[in-house]
Amino acid sequence: MNAPTPAQHLQRPVPPAMLAALRAAFGERCNTALSVREQHGRGESVYDAAPPEAVVFCESNEDVMTVVRLAAAHGVPVIPYGTGTSLEGHLLAVQGGVSIDLSRMNRVLRLNAEDLTVTVQAGVTREQLNREIRDSGLFFPIDPGANASLGGMAATRASGTNAVRYGTMRENVLGLTVITASGELMHTGTRAKKSSAGYDLTRLFVGSEGTLGVMTEITLKLYPLPEAVSAAICHFPSIDAAVQTTIQTIQMGVPIARCELLDANAIRAVNLHSKLGLREAPMLLMEFHGSEAGVQEQAETVQALAAEHGGEAFQWAKTPEERTRLWTARHQAYFAALQLRPGCRCQSSDTCVPISRLAESINESVAEAEASGIPYWIVGHVGDGNFHLSYLMDPNDAAEAAKVEELNVRMVRRALRLEGTCTGEHGVGLHKMGYLLEEAGAPAVAAMRAIKQALDPQNIMNPGKVFALQPV
The missing domain is CATH 3.30.70.60 (Ribosomal protein S6/Translation elongation factor EF1B)
Incomplete structure (x- = not known):
């Protein structure tokens, strides 16, 4: 029921006239080689590649506007592309069309350290951003496992290991520059901490998975680097014991920054991949941020809770290098597991x-x-x-x-x-379209469909994702 329907696979070829116009405008940055197209027609999902007919490497807002205007004139789909780490088929060109590669739009445009904000182009990755702003004493905390682009992270409303304390992209995107389906440039939001002016278009686009427009610039919240950081691992006799410890930690209001569960199979994978020697038993990998006294208090509270559930004495990562090694191994768990x-x-x-x-x-x-x-x-x-x-x-x-x-x-x-959601951070893409209907209900999906049709009447923006344009 969650596979794409035949209507979603109706191809809309790129006319020769449009392809000629793209080549005239972009030269070698318009690529039709099969290897390049296949790279842009697959992510990390189980779906087979569905390549676009052309890939355009954009370097500016004007480039994106040119591609979208040509696509609108010819009724051709466009699919935004960042780093290709999607897990739910977002990147597949199920109706053909043109992939807009934003990886060259990778500049940090404006750092406002006094206001704790930064504006970046969509192709900037999370690791690049934190490298470039490190000397400011600030950091951006949202960290999905992959070194994803910030445009892709905004498009899927990503989160990651720090979300328990710092929230998701939904809470941390202040404003956007978006190229609409008609090829116009639109700004949403401001750098102010709050606003009651009109509809919240920023949050409408965050999580829209490229189906409403192409996000080219993002203004983000930043946070001061914590005075003290402490990380620890703790093994448990069962997954349930680890989960019960986590539940009590959150219910007590402990402001833990990261709390990651790995089962024995995941640990076996990261041990082999990252040459670690962790015990192959359910484990919590935790991190505490704050003042020296605050971090110690948080850690002591969680350690006591863990002991009640059979958790063994904490093993502390005492240096930044040890912490980095553990978290890098955690972030690489997906690729490590494939080797099993x-x-x-x-x-x-x-x-x-x-x-x-x-x-x-x-x-x-x-x-x-x-x-x-x-x-x-x-x-x-x-x-x-x-x-x-x-x-x-x-x-x-x-x-x-x-x-x-x-x-x-x-x-x-x-x-x-259990009153939860079908996806906490992967997004809907192709795989979870039916689940979205079950979760939100027909009236809510009809409202989403109406918004899509109003903003993208030709259905050229990443068509065939999130929901079918017509009820099925």
Whole structure:
């Protein structure tokens, strides 16, 4: 039910006249080589590549406006592209068209350290941003596992390991520059901390997955680098014990900065990939930010809670290098896990539930995963009720793929039953379109569809994603 419908696959070829105009405007920056097109027609999802007919490497707002205006004149789809790390098929050119590669739009445009804001082009990655602003004493905390572009992160409303304390892209994007479906340049939001002026267009575009316009510049909140940072790992006798510790930590109001769950399978993967020697048992990887006294108090509180649930004495990462090594290993868990079953593909799904329902959601999902016999692994930003369950499946085994999809259906519907969401941070893309309908309901999806049709009447902006243009 969540596979793309045939209507979404109707191809809309790029006319020769448009291709000639793109080549005249962009020269070698308009590329039609198969290898380049295939690279831009796949992400990290299990879907096969669906390449665009052309890729244009844009370097300015004017470049993007030129491409979109040509696309609008010819009724051709455009798909924004950042770093290609999507997990739900966002990048696939299911109706053909042109991929707009924003990776060369990678400048930090304006740092306002006094106001704790920065404006960047969409192709800037999160790691690049933090390198460039390090000397200011500030940092940007949103950190999905991949070194994603900030435009892609805004498009999918990304979060990551720090979300439990600092929020998601929804809370940290102040304003946008957007190229609309007609090729006009539009600004949303300001650098002010709040506004009651008109509709909140910024939050409308954040999370729209490229279906309403192309975001080319983003204004973000920044935060002071904490005076003290402390990281620790703690092993538990079971996943449930680790989750119960997390729940109590959040319910007590401990301002923990990061609280990541890794199951034994995930730890085995990162041990092999990153040459770590961690014990292969359920583990929480935690980080505390604040003053020296505040960090110590937070850590002592969580350590006491962990002990109540069988958690072993904390092992502290005492140096920045040790912390970086642990967090780098955590961020590389996806690629590390692929090595556990050579030739496999990873079907990864994430859900998010109220913190009080987290144990129920994870425990039932783990029981089903164990019973399936299919290799799996779990990581989770459990401090905000979000976890990822990933299956390592044989791409040539149709029965196994069907079983994995059945397990995903159960996991998502369980989250919905527990008053959660079908996706905490991956986005809807192609895979979760049916789930969005179940979660939001037909009237809400109809409202989204009306907004899409109003802003993109030709349906050229990343068509076939989030929901079908017409009810099915």
